[in-house]
Amino acid sequence: MAFFSTIKKLWGGDTAAATPAEAQAQPGLQPDLQAGQPAGQEVDEQAPTQPEAAATNEAQAPELSQAWRDALATSLSAGRAKISQWLGILLTDIDSAGPELWARLRFLFATLSVPEAEAEAFVNEFEAWAWAMRLQKPEDIRSELRYRLILALDLEQEQEERTNIFKKFAQGLAQTKARFATGLGALFGRSGGLDDAFWEELEEIFIMADMGSEATQKLIGNLKKRASSMAVTEAARFREVLSAELEAIFPLPKKPKVAAAPEVVMMVGVNGVGKTTTIAKLAYRARLQGRKVLIAAGDTFRAAAIGQLEIWAARVGAGIFSKAEGSDPAAVAFEAVDMAQREGFDLVLLDTAGRLHTQVNLMEELRKIKRVLEKKHPGAPHRIVLVIDATTGQNALSQTKLFHEAVGVDEIVLTKLDGTAKGGVMVSVAITHRLPISFVGLGEKMEDLRPFVGEDFAKALLGQSR
Known part of the structure; x- marks a missing residue:
């Protein structure tokens, strides 16, 4: 899966073959323009509105010098993907997210033979995000653009990015x-x-x-x-x-068998572990990889939970399905999948109430949701992902045990790893339950949710270089 349906990878000596994606890019919803604060902050009701034009047309685009064009083309044709070098060229003398940057991105994508409509979707969505999230500092623009390009161009496994992720993981x-x-x-x-x-x-x-x-x-x-x-x-x-x-000791996540779209991922966990923002980050990541994502607000016990997901869905360009507070969560799951099938979504992220693992009736409700999904869409849920908080230490281990017994957990997402000395719980979960850890949270930004690699964990913990 990739954001672009075709791309000519000039690096690595491959200058001819275009790489097909499994699905074409799906233009997302525009971010909620009142949801302009970074993650973890309250929504500013007085946030400025977005400019009427989402993108600068070619007639208004700044002229790019031949020297700049040649520098980028030379860098793109190098033996390996040099992501930092590309960013350095793209952002030379750029101090804001504006017309000059959009023109440079369009040239980059044209050089890579990206379909024009998909290139425009990338630029327009980045512009909308930069405005809504108030990206003003050059370092914030660089960080966001790097993450988007890494996923859109399928570069996460390139050596430079693997080293970059390892450094973040070590930190x-x-x-x-x-x-x-x-x-x-x-x-x-x-x-x-x-x-x-x-x-x-x-x-x-x-x-x-x-x-x-x-x-x-x-x-x-x-x-x-x-x-x-x-x-x-x-x-x-x-x-x-x-x-x-x-x-x-860390097993690899299994690739789910999805006979027919959509893939349904059921998110579970107790209150306070960061499940809502994890759903947003997973949706954001999937969107940047070209998937059409629907978030289902299955925590109907709290109106605030529904509202938060509606805001996040708008921010990241995902669809949203929700019902009134107090609705049957199983009905939400059923109707969300029905909507996804009708409207061509290929990924459903289903939120569930942040219940306490000691509440038997609420754990039974999870089983009910699972049964309803299985009847509605054979094979669903394709993954049940448990979100646990690294700062809770051994409590996270007991949560894993009870959720796994109740519904059969497939993967773990471990949040807040950057804020604790209790990272040893990762070893406990892996060795006790043999459950794969698919992602770890290394900070508050969207790009701080990163794939977990056991080798990186071992080397970082023991002070070894990659």
Whole structure:
């Protein structure tokens, strides 16, 4: 899936073949122009209105110098995708999101043989977003444009972007790493073998990192087996054993089998974990990858929850389905999928009430929603995603257990990793329940929800370079 249906990738030596996308770009809804504040802030009812014209037409576009055109074309034809270099050229002497930037983006897409209508959709949506979110600082414009281009051009797996994500991940794990560092540093630096005293000290370090007793015991057992298989008997070499085990314990998310659109993703979790903003970030990400997204406001217990999703849907260019407060959540799910089928949406993100995992009647309601979805759209929900908050430590582990028992969780999204020293709960969840972590939250911005990679976690936690 990609934002553009065809693109000529000039980098990497491929100058001829156009890459087909699985679906054409879907022009999104215009952002709610009263929802102009960044994530985490209240909506400003007095926010300025958007200019009448969403884009600058060619007659008004600034003239681009031949030297600038040549510089960009040369960079695009390099052996690898040089994302930072492209951005440097695109944003040279740019201090605001305006006509000069739009003209440069149009030239970029024309050079890559992107269909004109799709290029215009990208530019217009970026312009609307920049206005609604009040992107004024050059660094904010750069950050937002980078994320959009990475996803639209399918560059997330390129080496430069992988390194960029790893740096963000390492920053997000800084507090957790600090909790590990002192104990592990002393442990790895000691002389001698892997005796009982070594294992007891390692166990204490894991428990102090909020891994929990059960997960710690399983991890210690795994590490003993791995050390034996790797023929490591000295403490000085144990870092490589621990790194290899941490990389191995995180299962990869399974690709859902979707026989017919839409794919339905059911989002579950307790109050306060960041489920609403996670839905918005997932919708935003999917939109930038060219998907037509419908958000279903299934938390009908709170009018505020419905209102928040309506605002976020408008901001990110997604569709929204909602009913009145107090409506049957299962009916919301049923009718949302019906709407998605009629109107050609290919992804439905279904919110559910942020219930307490101890409330049996509410957990039963989740089962009801799941049954209704299965009857309405065979195979749905294709994924059940549990959102947990890294700052809650072992509470997140108990939530995972009960939600998994109730409805069968497929994936975990871990939020607020950048604000806690309790990142060890990731290991607990993975080793106890064998559930994949698909995304981690590394900050408040839309681009701060990033795919989780076990190898990156291990290296960042142990202070290794990628």
